[in-house]
Amino acid sequence: MDAEVQDIERACQWLATTEQLTVLTGAGVSAESGVPTFRGKDGLWRGFRATDLATPEAFARDPKQVWAFYNWRRQLLASLKPNPAHEALVRLEAKLPQFILVTQNIDDLHRRAGTRKLIELHGNIWMVRCTGCQTVSRNEDVWLPELPSCDDCGALLRPHVVWFGEQLQPAILKSAVVASRTCQTMLVIGTSAIVQPAASLAIEAKAQGARVIEVNLEPTVHSHHLDLVLQGKAGVLLPQLLEGW
Numbered sequence: 001m002d003a004e005v006q007d008i009e010r011a012c013q014w015l016a017t018t019e020q021l022t023v024l025t026g027a028g029v030s031a032e033s034g035v036p037t038f039r040g041k042d043g044l045w046r047g048f049r050a051t052d053l054a055t056p057e058a059f060a061r062d063p064k065q066v067w068a069f070y071n072w073r074r075q076l077l078a079s080l081k082p083n084p085a086h087e088a089l090v091r092l093e094a095k096l097p098q099f100i101l102v103t104q105n106i107d108d109l110h111r112r113a114g115t116r117k118l119i120e121l122h123g124n125i126w127m128v129r130c131t132g133c134q135t136v137s138r139n140e141d142v143w144l145p146e147l148p149s150c151d152d153c154g155a156l157l158r159p160h161v162v163w164f165g166e167q168l169q170p171a172i173l174k175s176a177v178v179a180s181r182t183c184q185t186m187l188v189i190g191t192s193a194i195v196q197p198a199a200s201l202a203i204e205a206k207a208q209g210a211r212v213i214e215v216n217l218e219p220t221v222h223s224h225h226l227d228l229v230l231q232g233k234a235g236v237l238l239p240q241l242l243e244g245w
């Protein structure tokens, strides 16, 4: 079922009168660019679920396999482009006095679209971290060696992303929590709202009195707590939210 016209109008009114907007995005915002979601039917690689490979245990057991998975994702992402949902969020940032986009995605598509105030909760696929000296650097090679090593100390590199079972960087999480607690309106786009602590950010915003609008293809565990649920594709609905301003 597509979002009703009056719901879109209501969301437009709220956005037009908002001073401070926080946006939380998940894999669904990139689905129309061709990025597989985590829990969708396309979330498999060589028969493995992404959620089984993106773990410290998988990396300790078989780093070549985990790097093969990330090399595949790098190659896929290098060929994909931001979609109308990413682009609408860039225009929204330009219109609002205060705007912060918190994303769970590591695909870099918000940055490539032009979003400036961006918090990447789970890291970025184009960043690597040395398992020895812990140096973090950007590496945009589409295909890294089977076992890439640090230029400084020679130890094994790993993707600078947050894996299942790992903690988010405290400073990054804190800035996302502050952005959620201080906004007047929050847009929650394309996330199944299952993975913590990201999933609780919408609840934090609501508890502080913000209006929370969800944009998703289907209802989520949070839908019934929120102020407005717009059901449909982010790449269709988000441009509609900007029409008529």
Ligand code: OAD
Binding pocket: 025, 026, 027, 028, 029, 031, 032, 037, 038, 039, 040, 051, 054, 104, 105, 122, 162, 163, 164, 189, 190, 191, 192, 193, 194, 195, 215, 216, 217, 218, 220, 232, 233, 234, 235
């Ligand atoms: P999921 O794959 O769990 O959820 C994707 C959501 O996007 C679902 O609710 C879909 O209904 C919705 N969706 C799909 N296509 C859409 C579209 N075109 N427009 C709007 N909504 C759409 O992905 P996330 O919620 O992002 O964590 O998953 C959260 C975290 O779990 C990820 O960041 C990752 C993952 O495992 C780590 O890697 C640590």
